[in-house]
Amino acid sequence: MKKYTYSAKRADNQENWCVIDAADQVLGRLASQVAYRIRGKHNPLYTPHVDTGDWVVVINADKIRLTGNKLDQKNYYRHSGYVGSLKSQTAREMLEKNPEEVLKKAVQGMLPKNRLGRKLNKKLFVYAGDQHPHAAQKPEPVEIKG
Template identity: 65%
Template sequence: MKTPLPQVDKIERNWYVVDAQNKVLGRLATQIAMRLRGKHKPIFTPHLDTGDFVIVVNAEKVRLTGKKLEKKMYYKHTGYIGGLKSFTAKEMLKRKPEEVIRLAVKRMLPKNRLGRKQLKKLKIYSGPNHPHAAQKPQPLNI
């Protein structure tokens, strides 16, 4: 007996909208990563992209527990010698709140071509509005 594999062109992809207001960053990111990978579906296959699209709104209102706002560091390299820049989580939430959620989810996905493809299905917005109303996203309670 052979194991049935889902056909790539027949995979049904849903759209979900998540409100990040007062949600803990890590717990939110794990649920989003699970939806992007498709692990919530019975047709989940590790080497295929069976996941859904996820829209995150109110990214600037996400919560970090403990002293992570002051102690958690994000690093970026400019490409030049001595060009390592570091930011605290508080600075990142102020400057680029979308990037905080994107990096948390990115680090929970596979580190290969499949993970990069799955990350493209994540849409993050700092405010309460998003331009994907035509896709009729369903609210996802986390």
């Protein structure tokens, strides 16, 4: 009898869709659970170098919470590459203008920084309201304990 460790292939993944409600969820805790799902760590076939995760749709991103003084103290930076063009926004400004980006950036920071991470990042869809255009994929609701 051979004894070996099974390594999942890309074709073994049954790409499920799930929808997560972000209303009254803490940003970091929600982002870690979303990254866990996208990465596929909930799946018994999890293999670190293969995409075995699910497609995730997050709704109500505008109702997300930040604890402590993070609304005013947390800054998001962007730079065009030109001298003197560093721009910054507080989390409060970011949530008012583009609430989807706050969660996308948090999840992106929890995924691998390589080719696989860029591929996994495309499996996340974030919407500010409670409507999403992915009803045809029949996403199953997932309860996040927060």
